[in-house]
Amino acid sequence: MIDDDVCLPLPTASRQDGIHPRPQLLRSAWADLTGPWEFAFDDGDVGIADGWARGRGFGGTIIVPFPPESSASGVGDTTHHRVAWYARTFGERELRESGHAAGRRLMLRFGAVDYRCRVWVDGSLVGSHEGGHTPFSVDLTDALGDGDEHRIVVRTEDDPADVAQPRGKQDWRELPHVIWYHRTSGIWQPVWLESVPAVSIETVHWTTDPVSASVHARIALSRTPDAPVEATVRLEFEGQPLGSVTTSVSTAEIDVTLCVRDLLNGQAYEEFLWSPEHPRLIDAVVEVADDRVGSYLGIRTATVDRGRFLLNDRPYFVRSVLSQGYWPESHLAAPSHEALRTEVQLIKDLGFNAARIHQKFEDPRFLYWADRLGLLVWGEAPASFTFSPTSVERTTREWLEIVRRDFSHPSVVTWVPLNESWGVQHIAHDSRMREFARSLVALTKALDPTRPVVSNDGWEQVDTDIVAIHDYEADPRVLGPRYADRAAIDTMIDGIGPAGRRLILDGDVTDAPVMLTEFGGVSFEVDAVAGAWGYSAATTGDDFRERLAGLLAAVHASTALAGFCYTQLTDTLQETNGLLRADREPKIPMEQLREIILG
Numbered sequence: 001m002i003d004d005d006v007c008l009p010l011p012t013a014s015r016q017d018g019i020h021p022r023p024q025l026l027r028s029a030w031a032d033l034t035g036p037w038e039f040a041f042d043d044g045d046v047g048i049a050d051g052w053a054r055g056r057g058f059g060g061t062i063i064v065p066f067p068p069e070s071s072a073s074g075v076g077d078t079t080h081h082r083v084a085w086y087a088r089t090f091g092e093r094e095l096r097e098s099g100h101a102a103g104r105r106l107m108l109r110f111g112a113v114d115y116r117c118r119v120w121v122d123g124s125l126v127g128s129h130e131g132g133h134t135p136f137s138v139d140l141t142d143a144l145g146d147g148d149e150h151r152i153v154v155r156t157e158d159d160p161a162d163v164a165q166p167r168g169k170q171d172w173r174e175l176p177h178v179i180w181y182h183r184t185s186g187i188w189q190p191v192w193l194e195s196v197p198a199v200s201i202e203t204v205h206w207t208t209d210p211v212s213a214s215v216h217a218r219i220a221l222s223r224t225p226d227a228p229v230e231a232t233v234r235l236e237f238e239g240q241p242l243g244s245v246t247t248s249v250s251t252a253e254i255d256v257t258l259c260v261r262d263l264l265n266g267q268a269y270e271e272f273l274w275s276p277e278h279p280r281l282i283d284a285v286v287e288v289a290d291d292r293v294g295s296y297l298g299i300r301t302a303t304v305d306r307g308r309f310l311l312n313d314r315p316y317f318v319r320s321v322l323s324q325g326y327w328p329e330s331h332l333a334a335p336s337h338e339a340l341r342t343e344v345q346l347i348k349d350l351g352f353n354a355a356r357i358h359q360k361f362e363d364p365r366f367l368y369w370a371d372r373l374g375l376l377v378w379g380e381a382p383a384s385f386t387f388s389p390t391s392v393e394r395t396t397r398e399w400l401e402i403v404r405r406d407f408s409h410p411s412v413v414t415w416v417p418l419n420e421s422w423g424v425q426h427i428a429h430d431s432r433m434r435e436f437a438r439s440l441v442a443l444t445k446a447l448d449p450t451r452p453v454v455s456n457d458g459w460e461q462v463d464t465d466i467v468a469i470h471d472y473e474a475d476p477r478v479l480g481p482r483y484a485d486r487a488a489i490d491t492m493i494d495g496i497g498p499a500g501r502r503l504i505l506d507g508d509v510t511d512a513p514v515m516l517t518e519f520g521g522v523s524f525e526v527d528a529v530a531g532a533w534g535y536s537a538a539t540t541g542d543d544f545r546e547r548l549a550g551l552l553a554a555v556h557a558s559t560a561l562a563g564f565c566y567t568q569l570t571d572t573l574q575e576t577n578g579l580l581r582a583d584r585e586p587k588i589p590m591e592q593l594r595e596i597i598l599g
Contacts, residue, residue: 003196013296014281014372019337021111021190021295023368025204029099031193037064044082044596052085053120064191065333067184072330078182080174086154086187090599100195107196109137111189113156120153132166133361136402139257160186164391166398168359168382169324178533181573184332188278189363193548197290199225199490204286206408207450210273213263219254219286229289233258236283237272273312274298274410278354279374292388298371298410304452304465309513309562318376318563319597320558321347322518325362326572328582335578337365344585346368347569351597356380356517356565359419361402370411379406380413383422391423392436399440403447415444415451420470428502438462454515457501457517459501459599470518474536480554489560512564518553521567522547524587534577545588548597
């Protein structure tokens, strides 16, 4: 350990470079542990019994955080391997970069490991985690051995045959088929070291209310302080102070409310509001006892009323694209932190103001760029493929962890816990599945009453705030009349929807906004793709353009729709229905795509 704490200035959270894995909770020091790690598959599952955790060399190498199925990892093995092991050493350099010192706690943090894992340091088990998309931390402090170097060992387990685990679009078969693609297993988001005081800040949740001109911070600490300590929250906008408050606290959960006096001017308060057109971010510094973090927030509201989606209390038409966050070379892991910014900017350049992240909890660094550049995000859960007590427990646990993780991102404006009845396949006839869907809506609103919730995107919805419809009709002459006005849509709601499913099972949607949240899906193979798949197919660039223009014109002509989500942003392996190829190159000129999307 080093002798003195590292005293570095806090970065300005709203102007960071997008590298830090937790962009809304920044300390002055951290040590990045991505890069080469030792690696081995354990197909015989002998590692525990043979003592692999105690220092055995693994022989192989992998580049973390890329999954072993991907070429970016250096492994590129897409066959089924249930168990894999990782190891690496760290020493004085990483301790110094993490800001570690005597009396502090050394935390090892993971962005995500799919699906479950155990972690050892210097031969001692220090923690475990289950949930393939959620972050976790383990405390290494008391397990560090003597010497200048320390060894981390991670055992990961991802059973491809376990359809009760939330897996989203990851195929349970060895080869991708139809709409499913190669798995992402093991470590697939960043790993880092961070040193914290004995009483440290675990989370900061921001809630804003433009009407009362207030910003509320709920701060969770690592433990209850032994004696009362001071907590201070300071806000500023573009370098100008907006307010601060200091209070004495003696509990592990702290609630602090600030009055932002600049919001009291009814003619000027909109200058501080966040929107895709004006993505204004408020910087914050939070100090509790000896801990100090930088954060940011956006002042905005997202609600529904009178058949419209409201952003900052004004009707806002949602032009969204379905994004699977999948790259050919790195699968669900982004190929670089720069790629996440590029993806957000690309979506905006196409003319969209929103993205529905499909069957994936996206990297928080993507959400940072959505916050900073201005892009609405629908947060959707990866589904399991069966209904059982195990799948209910796993889905609920991961969902609540993600609501907690992403609570403060102003870009996230809608929660989507279920999609197309995946994992609740018989919801129309099984009361248990309906109650599960209903409970997810209720739990989400109990934790976060500030955003609308779509209970089951596509069809068979209960207690939903938005009527979200999936319709892959390829003929604009048929699609247009279905959504021409609210009377036409209500005919579908009262009868059978376009996919042969009931749209609403329970709940009053009389005043709920209606959105066409999946449509299009036009396949156009610029390059030959084995097993190419789409909902309809274009044969030439001109044909592709005409099909897109017809479908989007039909949607824009509706007087009732509050928004849409086109399927999809990019080709994903054999799914060749993207506006862009898998390498993010447009299939027709960008300016033509943008003109069609904007209508």
